Amino acid sequence: MVKPWTEWVVSTRVKVSHRSYGLLTTIAENWQSGRVLCIGDATHRHPPINGLGSNTCISDAFNLAWKLAYVIKGWSSSSLLDTLTIERKLVGDAIVRRANDGMEAHRRLWKIIGLDHNSRKTFSGLLGADSKEGAEMRDRYREALEATELEIQALIIHVNQIYLDSKAIVVEIGDEAPNSPNLEPLRDVKVSTYPGYHLPHVWLVTNGRSRRVSNLVLCGQGRFALLTGIGGDGWIRAIESILGPDGASARAYKIAYCDYIECYREEYPVRGMDENGAILVRPDHFVAWRCQNLVKNRVRKLSSVFDQILGQQERCS
Template sequence: ESAPINKDVVIIGAGPAGATLALILAKHYDIKPLVISRHKGTANTPRAHIFNQRAMEVMRDVGLEQQLSYVASAATEMQHTSWSHTLNGREYGRLWSWGNDPARRGTYEASSPCQMTDLPQSYLEPVLVKESQQLGVEYQFNTEFVSFKQTDDQVRTCIRNRESGTCSVVISKFLVGADGARSAVLDELGIPVDGCRLNDAFNVHIKADLSRYFEHRPGSLNWVLNPDAPEWSAVGNFRMVRPWNEFVVSMHPSAKEGKPFEPSSDDIRRRLYQMIGEKEVGIEILSAYKWTINDQIARSWQKGRVICIGDATHRHPPINGLGSNTYISDAFNVAWKLGYVLKGWASPRLLETLTDERKPVGDRIVRRANAGMEVHRKLWGILGLTQEARETAVQTLESDTCEGTLLRKDLRQTLELVDDEVQAIGIQMNQVYLNSRATMAELDDHPPDFSHSNELKDVFLSTFPGYHLPHLWLARDGHSPKVSTLDLAGHGYFLLLTREAGGKWLKAVETVLETRQIPIKACSIGFGCDYMDAYRGWSKICDVEDDGAVLVRPDHFVAWRCHSLQSGHVGKLQEVLGHCLGYD
């Protein structure tokens, strides 16, 4: 065993959660964690891919939005979700998807400076790793976590190089388990996990030019419900990796002559041709692999100096594409808290807000993904998953009978329910922290009432503490490009936003800076201010008077707001910051 290594932070796992956290720590706080991964490199299969606007906002904050949009497929390639018998055969239905419904496109555009993209994990991870390495983050691949021991002021983590078998001890102030669905760190913390394992999925990664089936209906997720081979489940999906020559096909071996079916590559190829509906297509099989779909959520994200994020804490079916997007938000939440604690700007108690803020988000997405799964099952039930059931369903659907009318109605209504998956901007954007000590609401301030809105489809815009800062376009002057409110926030800083009569708030921030060493800045929005409220959005949504203020945390969430200037405002701002940083 070699001499212990000292680090501020050790991160177990270089997936979307771990690599994002490492990148933000390095970029905004000059903290260079050690990241270890038991695998030889980054994800070797495409895995999670729907990349939503909230996740891209985090990437915009660290300056990676443009680079990632070059490697991602644009929203226009994600226009549809479709269901058919074979790719070249009968289509049962399709839906506009991921913000491409002409009637809803505006909501997506208005809600974020970023766009939806399709960004497979195998393209995302190398960018995150390379970028953070350039900032000094150390990655050790082929290295596994063995155990840890924490005391009041440090964590001793034992790691082992899988090639040489050599063990080392790393002493750090904090340990983060971003080690995926079978998190050894969470296990060792003894945090219980509620829920169950659902099923194994079988994915085949292929190269094949399938453009003729998709040019007229481009889409990320293309279901093929084909009951023609009893040894395979009728349910499959051609998931676009690269338009239109690289796909991950989910296709589930079921049973053959009563025994579990382990398909050979010839079996896989035969089934692929069957699902495509013709054999005149060249197919290169790159890999075939299983992965486990779970329905599980940990009871806590943190214990002392050890934190868990990502699949380590919440695991669910890929419905709504919320997994890795949510882990990127997890990482954004943890990064500023760890950064501030390590710099001595916040009390370690700030880390206790992690579970209060992120568990409700995790609970919601796990519930939503499972509810979405039920809708798919209903749809499969309507269309039938055996040859006989399918023939009957199709005959009924085509028939001029009462049964036909009823079944067509059922099919239409069920497809409408899938809209809650593929056009659900609300669940993507509405992460709200209402029971957190890292925000502070005035006693006479009240949360907005969204009880009559649709939490899956509508975006809840508010500057009430605990809400995400709404995105609105502003202008610096008549010559510069427009700027999002989100661009003013973040980058490791607290931000105090004021309006035309907020001069005293700007001075208050200067006073705070004299006494408290925290990154905080202030700016004004409005007529004659630092930023012009060019499209009048901020004045409609900010919900504070011309001399009011909104304090935003480094992760774009509102910490506090004050409707109008009161006497003792400097002391109040100090008090609020102290509270949000865990000092009372």
């Protein structure tokens, strides 16, 4: 039986056990202790380089909010909350590391430019000097400026958050994770519907004259979303048999000349499944599970997926 919501404590300020990376930087080792759940500034603190703090705090809350709501409503066991540290600590580590790297790049630049009148005067003189020392200074200055470029270009770090080792993620046997050896994770978006990845955004319409909507709008809002294609009626019937046609915790859509049409031929290259396959998206827009094509016992398959994600209990519909 789920305990009253007043017995759960969510904090963004409480002191927890941290690993220190320097005077301004710490990261929590564990984001949960019993019925106390910590997110935001309580779990990661770092220099303001890149402006990563508020964005990370918001995504922490987005990760936790639906899980806590499902537990309170009785749709999930409390084991779902155990995924908070597993999913978000790696994100916190990456954010703290990027902020530290950015701070070090700035320190290097400030050391070259100088922090007082005399040192800056020396720097300016060498910068315009036709000499060996001037050439060396210009090289050092150029390299230091280039090292700060990621402060502007690293916003993708918020898009490339991936949950691979979580119990709230289910991977089918034989489904291989994408391999992108030449991808720069701080600049290039990792586009995939592999479980644990954020659902890629694509534009959709209901017909040729309707306003376009993002596929992300179909997901979220406190519900799971099942996305399938032309041959996916079996998946629609299966999830309705589990949750009911008006299931409170899930909804289903057929994409590609069905409920919705892709606007710019973007959905097919990234869907990662056949036209009769299925993608299950969590309320926080992360892919929970996918199946390449239609399987025989779809009700059993979906039931086992939900049981693994939410825990063994009776789900409300």
